[in-house]
């Protein structure tokens with residue numbers, strides 16, 4: 001098997017392979033869109049002779065981490081031909097990707113997993129989570145706080161990058177796990193006219209409050225389908241607000257759209273203020289919690305020294321990484337909340353905590369508690385209290401969160 005770049009001339013082969021493994025038969029328009037999407041991506045292929053049998057694409061993203069941003073390949077279109085599965089093709093392509101990242105000092109990678117079982121073994125851990133929410137909107141949304149009463153206005157999706165774009169970017173400073181969106185990402189991926197999964201949904205709508213913008217929501221609607229037994233729906237893709245009152249005004253609006261009776265949001269942060277200011281939790285229900293962004297620390301030290309920390313801590317971590325040996329070993333992590341950085345140096349001192357790199361990936365943005373991993377038997381705590389000490393340092397005011405599925 002030859003692992004090498006997939007040139008532009010082979011893009012159609014890569015798409016054919018992806019459609020084969022994802023059981024899709026897209027129309028020409030969608031294929032054209034996918035081709036354009038893959039063009040600027042890094043593309044790694046596995047060739048058996050001249051036949052493309054494996055493919056991985058990586059967006060060139062910028063990911064928010066506590067206190068800053070990191071360059072981050074966003075893996076997508078991961079495909080191995082059914083004739084070549086379970087022979088190490090994906091393993092070889094990811095090894096190539098890790099080697100390239102190491103060479104370019106890119107310390108972190110991320111993806112959304114099609115199946116939970118695939119990526120842990122490659123060192124990925126779920127670093128952000130999303131809650132699915134359903135609101136019964138046949139009656140007014142019951143709230144414990146007063147909504148902001150300033151007028152709401154609809155925004156043309158074509159204007160979103162210029163209008164709500166800067167507001168979204170500002171949220172990345174207090175929500176780790178968010179991807180910077182350029183014009184192309186807004187229009188091509190976040191607000192396409194037709195929804196990728198449900199063509200019965202309306203085009204995207206954007207409602208905003210305040211000038212300058214103090215919050216906005218992105219949603220789509222669809223009428224009741226009596227045959228299928230599906231309700232008249234408002235499907236919410238994003239709600240961002242600078243105050244609880246603005247958030248309350250946006251949710252009240254979403255739950256009051258005529259000719260709809262259910263609001264569904266699919267990837268809300270687990271600390272969404274809605275869950276607390278909703279007065280009736282029989283009306284606002286969390287229907288599921290799922291892993292969202294999976295993170296892979298390619299250079300553990302580079303990520304831990306790049307992020308900011310809540311408090312000072314000093315811990316010896318024993319890290320296991322069977323794919324990237326440079327990450328393995330015992331390291332002293334000294335975080336410095338005041339100066340905003342950390343030191344991460346090899347040591348021979350005994351470990352306070354021993355953990356797999358996948359679990360460090362799950363914790364690194366502050367979205368998974370180390371004490372919970374200890375309680376689950378996944379992290380060994382050799383020095384009592386060290387998991388709690390690590391959690392205090394990792395903590396962020398708001399939980400990490402990712403809306404952008406890719």
Ligand SMILES: CC(=O)SCCNC(=O)CCNC(=O)[C@H](O)C(C)(C)COP(=O)(O)OP(=O)(O)OC[C@H]1O[C@@H](n2cnc3c(N)ncnc32)[C@H](O)[C@@H]1OP(=O)(O)O
Pocket residue numbers: 021022075076077078079080081084085086087088089090091092111112113114115117118121
């Ligand atoms: C970010 C995204 O794009 S997510 C989309 C992922 N792609 C898909 O789901 C499409 C359909 N599936 C496929 O194309 C392939 O089966 C892939 C890409 C998931 C796996 O590719 P393969 O080349 O078979 O993986 P590879 O042989 O390197 O497997 C390495 C290990 O992972 C395990 N593994 C691979 N896929 C799975 C899976 N779906 N479930 C559980 N274990 C898996 C293998 O058993 C193997 O285990 P081992 O190391 O203990 O022997």
